[in-house]
Amino acid sequence: MNLSTVYMSLNLRNPIIVGSCGLTGTAEKVKACADAGAGAVVLKSIFEEQIESELGSMTNESNWYPEAADYINSYGMQNAVSNYLELLEKSRNSTEIPIIPSIHCFGKGNWMEFAKQLENAGASALELNTFILPSDPRRTGRENENTILDIVSDIKSQVSIPVAVKIGSYFSSISAFASELDGCGVDSIVLFNRFFRIDFDIENLEVVNGSMLSTPDETEDILRWVSMISPVTNCDIAATTGIHDGEAVVKQLLAGANAVQICSILYKNGLGVIAEMHGFIADWMRRHNYNSIEDFRERLSQRNSGNPAEFQRVQFMKASVKA
Ligand SMILES: Cc1cc2nc3c(=O)[nH]c(=O)nc-3n(C[C@H](O)[C@H](O)[C@H](O)COP(=O)(O)O)c2cc1C
Numbered sequence: 427m428n429l430s431t432v433y434m435s436l437n438l439r440n441p442i443i444v445g446s447c448g449l450t451g452t453a454e455k456v457k458a459c460a461d462a463g464a465g466a467v468v469l470k471s472i473f474e475e476q477i478e479s480e481l482g483s484m485t486n487e488s489n490w491y492p493e494a495a496d497y498i499n500s501y502g503m504q505n506a507v508s509n510y511l512e513l514l515e516k517s518r519n520s521t522e523i524p525i526i527p528s529i530h531c532f533g534k535g536n537w538m539e540f541a542k543q544l545e546n547a548g549a550s551a552l553e554l555n556t557f558i559l560p561s562d563p564r565r566t567g568r569e570n571e572n573t574i575l576d577i578v579s580d581i582k583s584q585v586s587i588p589v590a591v592k593i594g595s596y597f598s599s600i601s602a603f604a605s606e607l608d609g610c611g612v613d614s615i616v617l618f619n620r621f622f623r624i625d626f627d628i629e630n631l632e633v634v635n636g637s638m639l640s641t642p643d644e645t646e647d648i649l650r651w652v653s654m655i656s657p658v659t660n661c662d663i664a665a666t667t668g669i670h671d672g673e674a675v676v677k678q679l680l681a682g683a684n685a686v687q688i689c690s691i692l693y694k695n696g697l698g699v700i701a702e703m704h705g706f707i708a709d710w711m712r713r714h715n716y717n718s719i720e721d722f723r724e725r726l727s728q729r730n731s732g733n734p735a736e737f738q739r740v741q742f743m744k745a746s747v748k749a
Pocket of ligand 1: 445446447448470471472528530555592618619620638639640641666667668669687688689690691
């Protein structure tokens with residue numbers, strides 16, 4: 427069965443991408459993902475702060491996000507840039523599948539020059555994890571959106587490889603913002619970044635880490651937005667968060683995704699999940715007489731579903747739950 431697909435003009439042998447996480451943090455692990463059948467790999471992100479620090483241009487540590495400071499304190503800042511370039515080069519040499527480095531960023535700066543270095547080092551594309559949690563009461567949503575659009579426009583003007591933008595879901599009008607990203611020439615939107623979660627320990631009255639790994643029910647929200655955004659933008663879409671089995675992959679493709687990114691389920695059940703997903707998709711395509719992913723991709727997006735209202739508030743009128 428032909429599972430190949432095109433994502434950001436990259437030919438993928440199948441739509442399952444291992445998303446940016448610890449499983450893509452060394453060349454050996456990247457090779458293991460490729461050997462397990464991944465269509466592409468997004469490398470573990472390098473933080474904007476790491477690049478800035480090495481370039482000697484960032485002096486105000488109070489601007490750092492807490493997790494960046496933790497990461498940097500535990501792993502050290504030195505040689506982050508050269509180590510990351512080495513990770514990219516070694517990964518590229520260990521497999522034929524596309525390798526997509528990722529930059530975790532929240533504002534414009536000198537770090538942006540690094541994008542060109544990644545391109546020169548053979549990156550197939552670049553993913554920007556635009557990590558702006560809209561928590562600052564002095565900043566409007568429009569200001570946060572403009573920051574992302576500025577970053578993306580600048581990066582797009584510096585590199586010729588495709589650029590994906592991974593965004594969170596906290597926008598007042600995600601579809602309008604997706605159109606604006608499209609206007610900046612973004613090649614793919616990754617929906618959605620799963621922000622680091624917090625929880626409370628009510629015995630010790632402490633803030634603790636929330637769940638690091640997703641659960642399958644988290645995918646429903648992604649399905650809605652992929653279905654609604656794919657018709658309103660020319661950007662490709664990679665769906666991520668909560669995709670734990672082949673059925674969830676098929677659903678995202680039907681919604682209009684070009685590819686999916688998975689992490690949590692690989693931590694839980696190992697890399698063998700990728701082959702299981704291939705098996706499910708191939709079997710499902712056979713049962714439905716589809717010869718290629720393009721035969722059914724986007725069949726259930728809001729535009730093509732036959733009942734666009736199904737995606738909106740009217741569904742509550744019909745819904746009934748037995749008490
Ligand atoms: C341990 C761990 C580390 C992660 N590190 C990164 C990262 O460096 N950059 C990034 O963009 N996303 C990172 N993510 C988020 C994943 O790429 C992905 O978007 C998220 O986990 C949702 O997908 P999933 O439900 O398949 O896990 C990380 C996730 C996990 C679990």
